[in-house]
Amino acid sequence: MAKSLIRNTLGNRTFGFAVPADGATAKTFAENNLDGKFVVYEVESTSGNEVVADLWDVTVTGKSAASKAKTTFQFYADYSKDEDEIRTALLNKTFNGVKFEEVFVINMQHVTIA
Incomplete structure (x- = not known):
């Protein structure tokens, strides 16, 4: 089944959502139903290992030296990566919107997926 991601910007806020449609259909949906600006991303191909057993659950904070702005986010990383990488x-x-001139790894926890 086709799947597309729509990123919709209203003012200074951006929202993302997936729709079960190809890119052209998702674009038509967005043109007819959404306000603001939007971008449609369509999955063209997939790759990778579907049977991943070990991962790192990583939380990082990045800081801009110039603006002193910070942002924090979480992601899953390949278990072969270390904190320095x-x-x-x-x-x-x-x-x-924050340039990561300083990077702090706040949490790096081993996760096993069965």
Whole structure:
């Protein structure tokens, strides 16, 4: 089944939701039903390992030295990655409008999925 993600921006807030449709159908839906700006992302292909047993549940906070702004988010990382690799991968990237000039790994917990 086709699936598309719609990112809808209203003012300074952005909302994301998935629709069970291909890109063209999702675009038509958005044009006819949504206010503000929107972007439609369509899944073209998938790859990866469906049987992942071990992961890291990671929570990071990034801080911009210039603006002193901070943001925190959580994600699952490959179990083969260590804290330094994750910190290096996020350094100087921008998330939620904050350039991660300093990266703090707040939590890194082993998770097993059966």
